[in-house]
Amino acid sequence: MTMRLRDRSLDAFLRFLTRSERAEAERVVSLVAAARTHASRFAALSDAEIGAEAAGFRRSSGPACPVMRDDEIPRWCALNVEAAQRSLGLRPFDVQLLAAVRMLRGDVIEMATGEGKTLSGALAAAGYVLAGRTVHVLSVNDYLARRDAEWMEPMYRLLGVSVAWVGTGSSPGARRSAYAADVTYAAVSEVGFDVLRDRQCTRGADLVSPRRDVALVDEADSVMVDEARVPLVLAGSGSWTPESDTTLQAARVVDALESGRHFEIDGESRSTWLTSLGETFVETQLGGVDLYGADDRTATAINLALHARALLHRDVHYVVRDERVQLVDPGRGRIATLQRWPDGLQETVEAKEGISASEHTEIMDSITVQGLLNRYRNLCGMTGTARSAAEQLRTFYNGWVSIVPPNVPSRREDEPDRVYATLKTKNDAIVAEIERAHATARPVLVGTLDVAESEELAECLADRGIDCAVLNAKNDADEAGFIARAGELGAVTISTQIAGRGTDIRLGGPDGRDREVVAALGGLYVIGTGHHPSSRLDDQLRGRAGRQGDPGSSVFFTSLEDKQMVGFGDPASIDVEPDMDGRLQGMGVIRAIEHAQRVAEGANLAIHANTWRYSRVIEHQRGLVDEIREQVLHQTEASAVLAQRCPERFQELRESVPAKVLDDAARVIMLYHLDRRWAEHLAFLADLRESIHLNVLAGKDPLAEFNRTAGPAFQAYLDDVYDRSASTFTGSAITADGLDMDAADMNRPTSTWTYMVHDNPFGSALDRIIRGLHTAHKRRVTAWRDALSRINATLRHRRS
The missing domain is CATH 3.40.50.300 (P-loop containing nucleotide triphosphate hydrolases)
Known part of the structure; x- marks a missing residue:
């Protein structure tokens, strides 16, 4: 069997590697093959002795050692084979061990469907734990997270590795306990939401999720590429109430428009616009207003209603169930229960379907899936289709893909x-x-x-x-x-x-x-x-x-x-x-179909790359805020800052208020303004990004202009946090009983919830400009081709 593995792997596993990478891969294949020499010794051990052998690996590897040493791999593979056989009734194939070793090296492995990725992932996770690490196995949904954790638990238990899972319905206590395990299975969205909720905590004891160490991503290409730019959002009750009358009126007006007469749709069905006749019709229906001279809310409502009618289709992009508009995840065909459309589009679709508008939310914090994953010290994964995502994985995560051959040829x-x-x-x-x-x-x-x-x-x-x-x-x-x-x-x-x-x-x-x-x-x-x-x-x-x-x-x-x-x-x-x-x-027909798909993939990659360039700035700023928040939360940083900025007030309170009470009040004040101003800063950056595309028309680079504005805005954010904190500290009532939050007007939202912002189906304003130019170009080419055809037809007619 081992020789068959080597023969098959040299074609599939090594085909796309450089000379040095091929040598490394061949070495790993030989290490896995050498596990056979240890098989009989482990088969003779009791369960307790198997656990003791695993503990021995734990002692020989420490937190400073990120992977198994070469001299440990054959023994470790043999131990895994025996443990899986005894606890699960599954005997790992050599290719499954090979996949686990490659994940311990930090690769994203490609294994064909049905080849046992779940077991390979569990073996790799256990290997990381025995090397002194903690692992989050990130899945695409709750069902798979729970199923895999419960399925693999007997093997983990035999190896002395603790395992738990986190689901949507898990309580804070259950989440805290699950994250304390050596291996935690969870949907990637749930981990992201816990990170966001932790950023609103004002006491260290309330934190749920630990520091991110190792992430092992199931369906890696789907999570790390397809969903990479999807923002995970923490929201609270907003103070602004949507103008439901305006939304409903816009929906009724747009519903009366005729396609091709009042509005047009581009060939990609990603953009739509009113014709001159349509503009006149809308303005008449709205009482003779000048649509583009009216307030922005009216023009925006009409634009959103037009997009909702022309580009978003029931039972394609969303379904109506339980009196709610629920989005459909285009990558998985499931209801995206945690997703909403941004920028008022959700409420507009609800108006289109005659459903009561959902409650308006104020975004308190957000993070993209890619930003979340890049915060882990080590990242690896597994999927059935990694090869075609290799460029994105390398670009966005500095990751490498290993192709693991099937146990039996396809x-x-x-x-x-x-x-x-x-x-x-x-x-x-x-x-x-x-x-x-x-x-x-x-x-x-x-x-x-x-x-x-x-x-x-x-x-x-x-x-x-x-x-x-x-x-x-x-x-x-x-x-x-x-x-x-x-x-x-x-x-x-x-x-x-x-x-x-x-x-x-x-x-x-x-x-x-x-x-x-x-x-x-x-x-x-x-x-x-x-x-x-x-x-x-x-x-x-x-x-x-x-x-x-x-x-x-x-x-x-x-x-x-x-x-x-x-x-x-x-x-x-x-x-x-x-x-x-x-x-x-004919092959020409096939090639034309393949070309269209490559162009679509290129367009999606361009959008991902464009989003990533902007997100990097925000993620860098978020990292700095996290460092400050960490110091404020766990140290007396807030007291030190306020003592320096408000020396007289601080000295006065120190004489009348216990030191711990004073430190707690200073911490709560600074955390409140850090979080409040961060929400405002995110809103500013979102508006900035939507408007920055106008620089294209002035011949400027939008990204450079975004960076040029975002940097000073962040410095202003920090300065404002300190100024607001000092002002609140000076003017608030702080007694031996603590800070009066109500009097200080520092109440946080009474309820918060999380959701994923559905990637805007129409793209950013810049994306729409680019598509508009592309569409215009295609129209010019088509018109030119039609004119040339007419000329040729005329010439042929004259010759005849």
Whole structure:
């Protein structure tokens, strides 16, 4: 087995490495292979002796040693094999040990679906703990965090490693206890929210989350790339009440507009604008106002209402459930229960759907997922599709990708795209193909791009007498059962997004009863109804077939009318006549589809890079604030500052107030103003970033102008904190009973809550300008091409 590992790995595992990296990788392969020499000795040990061996690793490695030493790896691998076998009934393959070692080296590893990433991650986490570290295993949701923690707990316990998990419903006490464990499983959003809540604490005893040491990220490319720029937000009750009448009036006016007459939409469906006729119509409906001369609130409300109507679609971008507008996570097809749209867009969509507006919130603090992850001392991860994200991982996290070969070579057959001229012919072909496969009882998994598409497809199949399980954002609570049964004989399963579902599809169903029959039919058949904006999501869908050497196949159906092709491709450049079934043949057609996806990926990467450049400034400033807050919270820094700024007042109080009471009052005052002014500073930076794009029109670099303004603003923030703190300290009533918070007007929000700001579907103002220029360019090219075609047609006519 070991020799087979070496043979396979030299092609897949080492292919993309430099000479020095290849030598390192070959060395790790040999270290894992050497574990076999220790297997018999560990097999003879009792459970207590296994625990003692693990404790020995703990003693031989300290906090200063971040990874296992080379001379320890063979013994450690053998110990892991025995521990997993005894406690879980799972015997790790060599490739799983190889993955664990690479994660101990700080890599993001790519392992195919069904190859046992969960066990590899647990082995790596235990290895870090035995090296004197604490580990957060970060997942994409609560379900996977709890499932994996409970599943792997017996192995951790045998090795003497404590493990716990954090969920949305965990109390502060339960969270504090969970973070005290050696290994803590949690959704990345929950860890981020705990960090934000800790930044509002005024006593050290109230802190929940510890310092970040090692993060092991499951579905690493999804978390570290796709969600990297998503802000996690802590909000409190705001003092401003939204103008619901204005929002409702704007929604009614915009609802009466006609597309193509009163407003237009760009080809990428990311921007919309009023025509001259539309502007006149809106102004008339609003009572004859000058729309762009009116107050900003009216113009903004109309703009948001237009975007909500034209660009955000029910059962695609959101669903309405329980009298609430709930966003759909485009990367996973689930309800994004913790997400909202920013800048009044959430309330506008609620008005569009006739739902009472949700309570307005005031943002107290926020942090991006990328900013959170970069605060860990060490970062590693695992996923089924890391290779295509290697550039982003290296750029944004200084991380490296290791490709771990499958234990059994893949037998999956990936068919080239089937391309059609129109959406209708494509959809008809998809239904016909499902019907053909289902007639043989072969299980079919269909990946759609949104909720509406999944339900329409299910209705078409029902009309043909084909029952199917539909997994989308409306029933995601049942996802584990749906996915587990997707490999059953005759099963047809439709999913809006398969990434991060966390359940393997076994041929023949969960019990494998009909495995051989399904295998003889060709295994699971994966059909994609269109390409995702990222090829990684396509690969995750394909990867559900061919698990652990099983037979399987995949194919994607696309058309020239697909949104991605219209927005990022050039359908007019394809000069191929469709066949009788409406299908377009030829490698040129395939390359055009692939090009559109590459352009979409490039656009998303450009937005990520642009966001990262701005976020770095904010994260640097936040780091400085955290250092100051840490000193104020745990030391007498506040007293020292106020004694220097208000010497007479401080001396007066020191003579009449106990020292501890005085220190507590000084701490509470300074923390309040640090946090209050930070919220104001974040709001200022958000407004600055939205308006900084105007510098493009003046020929200036927006990022340079942002940095030039953000730096002095931060210094003003610090100065203001000290000035406000001194003013409050001087004018507040501080007695032996402490500070009178009410009299000092320093009350914090009585309620706070957390959510994720959905990445604005229309991008920043700068992104919209860039897209506008791109769209204008495409229109000019199209107009030029049409004019040239007319000229050529005229010349041909004259020749004839």
